[in-house]
Amino acid sequence: MRxxxxxxxxxxxVGVLGVSxxxxxxxxxxxxxxxxxxxxxxxxxxxxxxIAVCFHWREYRTLSRRDVGIGLLSAAFLVLHxxxxxxxxxxxTVASSVMLVSTVPIWVALINMxxxxxxxxxxxxxxxxxxxxxxxIVGYGxxxxxxxxxxxxxxxxxxxxxxxxxxxxxxxxxxxLSVVPYVALCYGSAAVMMWCVALAMGLKLSGFSGRTWGAxxxxxxxxxxxxxxxxxxxxxxxxxxxxxxxxxxxxxxSAVIAYFMFGEVPTPMKLAGCALLMxxxxxxxxxxE
Numbered sequence: 691m692r693x694x695x696x697x698x699x700x701x702x703x704v705g706v707l708g709v710s711x712x713x714x715x716x717x718x719x720x721x722x723x724x725x726x727x728x729x730x731x732x733x734x735x736x737x738x739x740x741i742a743v744c745f746h747w748r749e750y751r752t753l754s755r756r757d758v759g760i761g762l763l764s765a766a767f768l769v770l771h772x773x774x775x776x777x778x779x780x781x782x783t784v785a786s787s788v789m790l791v792s793t794v795p796i797w798v799a800l801i802n803m804x805x806x807x808x809x810x811x812x813x814x815x816x817x818x819x820x821x822x823x824x825x826x827i828v829g830y831g832x833x834x835x836x837x838x839x840x841x842x843x844x845x846x847x848x849x850x851x852x853x854x855x856x857x858x859x860x861x862x863x864x865x866x867l868s869v870v871p872y873v874a875l876c877y878g879s880a881a882v883m884m885w886c887v888a889l890a891m892g893l894k895l896s897g898f899s900g901r902t903w904g905a906x907x908x909x910x911x912x913x914x915x916x917x918x919x920x921x922x923x924x925x926x927x928x929x930x931x932x933x934x935x936x937x938x939x940x941x942x943x944s945a946v947i948a949y950f951m952f953g954e955v956p957t958p959m960k961l962a963g964c965a966l967l968m969x970x971x972x973x974x975x976x977x978x979e
């Protein structure tokens with residue numbers, strides 16, 4: 691692998707590790723899903739927006755109205771993604787939710803086809819197939835078919851569709867903005883939207899336990915600032931399809947973290963699914979599409 695390509699690949703893998711902590715912190719926090727999302731985005735914005743305004747404000751002056759619109763659209767779908775996915779974790783297992791929300795590559799490919807951007811190459815199609823099969827195997831042992839679980843599964847799938855639009859919008863805007871001003875614009879706008887929703891719904895916004903506050907901070911720093919920002923940076927080097935497939939390493943990362951934190955031992959079937967995920971990640975990184 692060329693040295694010039696090594697750095698983006700490493701950053702993307704760090705992003706996968708970061709987002710892998712998301713479901714763990716969501717489960718740890720005792721709050722409404724909208725409130726969890728609001729604090730995750732809000733805390734991340736408090737870190738990133740001042741940096742962007744102080745050091746990257748000139749980049750914002752180059753944006754057209756269309757660019758700003760794309761940024762706001764990306765933020766809106768990020769809000770929708772978090773609202774749907776975090777709510778799904780109240781109804782179904784972490785493994786099932788993460789597995790289903792990781793079907794992003796399928797939706798990215800389908801949306802690209804609907805937009806007339808052509809079909810994915812054979813190599814990318816193989817990676818998509820391997821990654822989805824792997825993610826399905828990882829989550830298969832935890833999938834149940836009662837009404838609550840099906841509700842959670844449907845919410846996670848809808849969250850995957852929203853994430854796909856978020857990634858596609860981000861890919862276009864990242865070609866014009868460096869990573870810090872882009873994520874500051876997206877996270878900041880999404881935070882304002884999410885806090886407006888939380889206030890309008892009259893949700894509890896304070897009085898939480900130390901564990902919940904710690905989970906809020908973990909979501910903001912590990913999953914959002916590090917995880918999401920790393921793969922948003924990678925969008926400047928890889929296609930949206932490539933990034934979305936590599937992010938299928940999230941179920942693997944979540945399984946490893948759950949093992950150390952909660953003593954959840956993966957079954958041989960899940961280990962086989964993890965192997966397929968790793969294969970798809972390696973093939974995608976090497977293809978460089």
